[in-house]
Amino acid sequence: MSLIQIQNLKKQYENEGVVTPVLAGLNFQIERGEFVAIMGPSGSGKSTLMHILGFLDKLSSGKYIFDGRDVSSLTDDELAQMRSKSVGFVFQAFNLLPRTTVLENVMLPLVYAKYSESERKQKATAALESVGLAHRLEYFTNQLSGGEKQRVAIARALVNEPSVIFADEPTGNLDSKSGLQVMKILQDLNDKGNTIILVTHEQYTAAHAKRAIKLKDGEIVEDALITNRQIAAGATDLKK
Amino acid sequence: MLGVIIGVMSVIIVLSAGAGAQGMILNQVKSLGSDLIGVLPGASDEKGPPASAMGIVVTTLKDSDIRELIRSGSAHVVAGTGYVKGTDTIVWGDNQTDTSFTGVNASIVEVENAKVENGRFFTEEEERSMARVAVLGSTVAKELFGEEDPVGAQIKIKKSSFNVIGVMKTRGVSGFQNQDDQIFVPLNTAQKLLLGIDYISFARLKVDNPDNVDAAMEDARIFLRERHKIDRPEEDDFSVRSMAQGLEAITQITNALKLFLAAVAAIALVVGGVGIMNIMLAAVQERTREIGLRKAVGATNRNIIEQFLVETVMITFIGGVIGIISGIFISYIISLVVRSLGYDWDFIISIPSIVLGCVVSVGIGMLFGIVPARKAAKLNPIEALRYE
Known part of the structure; x- marks a missing residue:
């Protein structure tokens, strides 16, 4: 069974009686272990699609079945539960808590997943080690470079071992070298079996994925495997 | 936060x-004593002020009224004093100060619970003989004499020489009056020598027990009516008030506060x-x-x-x-x-x-x-x- 099944998914916003359609009946499936790039120009609905897939937003009509569960009928609390257990997010703007240490930021999802304090520390430390930030545990997030911030965000996204990691323009605020490091980490995670859904408008970034779903005006215009895949190498030394 | x-x-x-x-x-009000009753010349109803308190001179109340009242008017009244007041520039040598002088009976010490700091208060004897003696309030003593000891000095009130025999202990401000900014002289002396009058402007009576205040007030009314040959209470030419009535008025003010x-x-x-x-x-x-x-x-x-x-x-x-x-x-x-x-x-x-x-x-x-x-x-x- 597929991890994600989308049938005729529609999303529209209503504002003062004016209905703006954003997604116009999408159909696709994503299997476990895939690395999918959702692509499209701004306004194509790719972010909205990611928000719906990541339980941050609700669909207007159609079906979304995640791991055999019909998401469209879930309550707010059940959606919070799904966000807590099944998905992790990496945002373009990092969205780390200021005035808080790196370790505490990564421990945050575990608080809501009800892990004990010692488990939280141990899991968060392990996640930070896997993104090469073991030496930054007690730093405050505002003392980090952009690349380091995004690696903290990745550690936070993978700390509760989610079924899918969503990355929304993860390299958008980074220089090319830091961006490459981030893509390398995502590829490494995918190699270890993690499902990754990447949202981007850059062809170059999308080329790191294995499959690309291209959107335009709320419709899928192309859904194909990536032939000449980029492998982010040469950025192996994460501690720099 | x-x-x-x-x-x-x-x-x-x-x-x-x-x-x-x-x-x-x-x-402050209590320090004046809840066992005191006041007698004022002129009629008044319970709520309004008596005429004498509004600056109208009423001459019907005499020192002898009060003396007789204390002597035989009521079993509950243990002491009392009349008051007359005047103001003048008091002179000692080159120093002078504007203050008020108060003519009182010697028993004011008992009535007002006043204490002498230095020297002594005047006696009944000195009062009867119209002695020219004065007891200074602490503020007056300080203003006129500074650091010097006033006892034994000669001061001039209304051009008459007075011998200072004592200084009162500081009592503070009570009601609207600074109790320390006045000079006490014998009532007789003040009436005849300084003011040229034969009436008093106010009297205070001390009652043996605060519980007997009402009875003593009634006694005083009956006694004064008889003495002034008044048949009906509406014709009273005096008013008798208790501190309790004053307390009520002040409680109203403090409640507003x-x-x-x-x-x-x-x-x-x-x-x-x-x-x-x-x-x-x-x-x-x-x-x-x-x-x-x-x-x-x-x-x-x-x-x-x-x-x-x-x-x-x-x-x-x-x-x-x-x-x-x-x-x-x-x-x-x-x-x-x-x-x-x-x-x-x-x-x-x-x-x-x-x-x-x-x-x-x-x-x-x-x-x-x-x-x-x-x-x-x-x-x-x-x-x-x-x-x-």
Whole structure:
């Protein structure tokens, strides 16, 4: 069974009686272990699609079945539960808590997943080690470079071992070298079996994925495997 | 937090100051004695002031009336004195001061519970012989003599020489009168030598027991009517008043004061509340993105509201404690300052003021902490994350 099944998914916003359609009946499936790039120009609905897939937003009509569960009928609390257990997010703007240490930021999802304090520390430390930030545990997030911030965000996204990691323009605020490091980490995670859904408008970034779903005006215009895949190498030394 | 501190603190200070002021006024009245009754010339009804108190000169009350009243008028009256007053520039050598002189009987010492600091008060004997002796209030003594000892000096009142025989102990301000800014001379001397009158303007009688005040007042009325040959009470040419009546009037004033202070305290609370509200609103707005992020990583609406609840309780609790401590401290400083100015001011912190201050501040803090947090928690996580 597929991890994600989308049938005729529609999303529209209503504002003062004016209905703006954003997604116009999408159909696709994503299997476990895939690395999918959702692509499209701004306004194509790719972010909205990611928000719906990541339980941050609700669909207007159609079906979304995640791991055999019909998401469209879930309550707010059940959606919070799904966000807590099944998905992790990496945002373009990092969205780390200021005035808080790196370790505490990564421990945050575990608080809501009800892990004990010692488990939280141990899991968060392990996640930070896997993104090469073991030496930054007690730093405050505002003392980090952009690349380091995004690696903290990745550690936070993978700390509760989610079924899918969503990355929304993860390299958008980074220089090319830091961006490459981030893509390398995502590829490494995918190699270890993690499902990754990447949202981007850059062809170059999308080329790191294995499959690309291209959107335009709320419709899928192309859904194909990536032939000449980029492998982010040469950025192996994460501690720099 | 500052809002909570200021709110709690101001309530405690205002209520403490109010209690202190009321205590001070009542203490002053009580220090005059609740076992005293006053006799004034001229008729009056219970509520209005007697004519004599409005500056109309009524000459019907004589020193002999009071002396006879004390001697045979009532079993309850143990002492009493008449009063006449005048003002003059008092001269000693090159020094002079404007003050009032009061002609009284020697028994004023007993009636007013007044004490002589230095020297002695004049005697019945000196009064009868129209002796030209004077006892100075402490303020007069200081103004006229400075550091020198006035006892034995000759001063001039209305061009007559008086021998200073004593200085009174400081008594402070009572009612509207500074008790220390006057000179006591024998009643007879004041009437005949200084003022040229044969009536008194006021008399005070001391009753053996505060419980007997009403009986003594009735005795005095009957006695004076008989002596003045008055048949009907409506024709009275005198008034008898008790301090209890004075106390009632003053209690009315202090109650008004209390109401005023309650209004001030209410304003302080509102100001504190608005402060708390602003801080909480700003905090929630500032943290809407944080709320969005927390929801994105799995927090439920309940988690968010609980978090803000705990934070608000902490802030208001800490603010409340600081407010209580600083409020008590500042109230104590105020009481020290007022006492050092010579007033009889009690340092009173009432438990209700602390409870009121805390309940309202914490209540407002919670309300304005929780309501915006609830609103933010209900936002779609994406909208919250994008909040600028």
